[in-house]
Structures are given as C-alpha cells and as structure tokens.
Amino acid sequence: MDVDIISEDENPMLHRTDIRFEITHEEATPSRLSVRDSLAAALDKDSSEVVVHELDTKFGMRKTVGYAKAYDSPEDAQDVEQDHMLERNKIGAEEAEAEEADADAEA
Numbered sequence: 357m358d359v360d361i362i363s364e365d366e367n368p369m370l371h372r373t374d375i376r377f378e379i380t381h382e383e384a385t386p387s388r389l390s391v392r393d394s395l396a397a398a399l400d401k402d403s404s405e406v407v408v409h410e411l412d413t414k415f416g417m418r419k420t421v422g423y424a425k426a427y428d429s430p431e432d433a434q435d436v437e438q439d440h441m442l443e444r445n446k447i448g449a450e451e452a453e454a455e456e457a458d459a460d461a462e463a
Contacts, residue, residue: 357381357390359398362421371432372425375399379420385413386420392445395424404430407437407445 362376377395379386386394388408396403410423427433434448442448 357386357394359394361398370436371428372436373399375424375426377422377424379422381418381420385411388444389446391420391422392424396426399426401426402430404447405433407433407441407447409441 358380360378360380362378365374367374375395379391379394388411391411392406392408393403395408396406399406405427406424407427408422408424411420412422413420425433425437427436430447434442437447
C-alpha cells in the first residue's frame, strides 16, 4: 500500500494538521486501521495521533482518496474529536480496556 500526501493544512488553533491523501492498493479497499497505521508511518506520527475521516474508492479502481487529521498528541485528538470518530479509529480504546482490567482485578 503506497501513501501519497496530496495536501497538508496546518491548524494551530486545534493542534492538528488536516491531510488529504491518496492510497494505491493491490487488493480490496484497505481497512481504516491499516490506512491509519500507514499514514501515521508516512507522517512519522504515532497511530493514536491520526484520525481517518474519509476513505473514497471509485468502483473498479485501485486508488483510494481520503481525509485525515494528524494531532500533536493523543490527548489533543481526544479533546477535539467526536466520540464516534475516536471509536472508529480505535483511539482511547487501549486506556478503556486497561481501566476495565484494573476494575476486574479489584473485584
């Protein structure tokens, strides 16, 4: 999977960069999480700092165009993003699982 950054727009007020990208893939449209990990690697960011909003693949094409937001920190992402986008991108799920494990251990 090849990731090409089309445009990057800085948004210092929200501590993020808005990114338009294009992915060339061999098989079916890649999953949101695999796109997030590939995009994070291309941007030299942690995957918990990248939130993928859109993935659009035209029928029969091997290219997907998308929109994502790369935050300065995972905390900035959790403060700004809507809960359903955090769930889709599995951001904050690690902490929730750790809290549940702690609660189970105490019981």
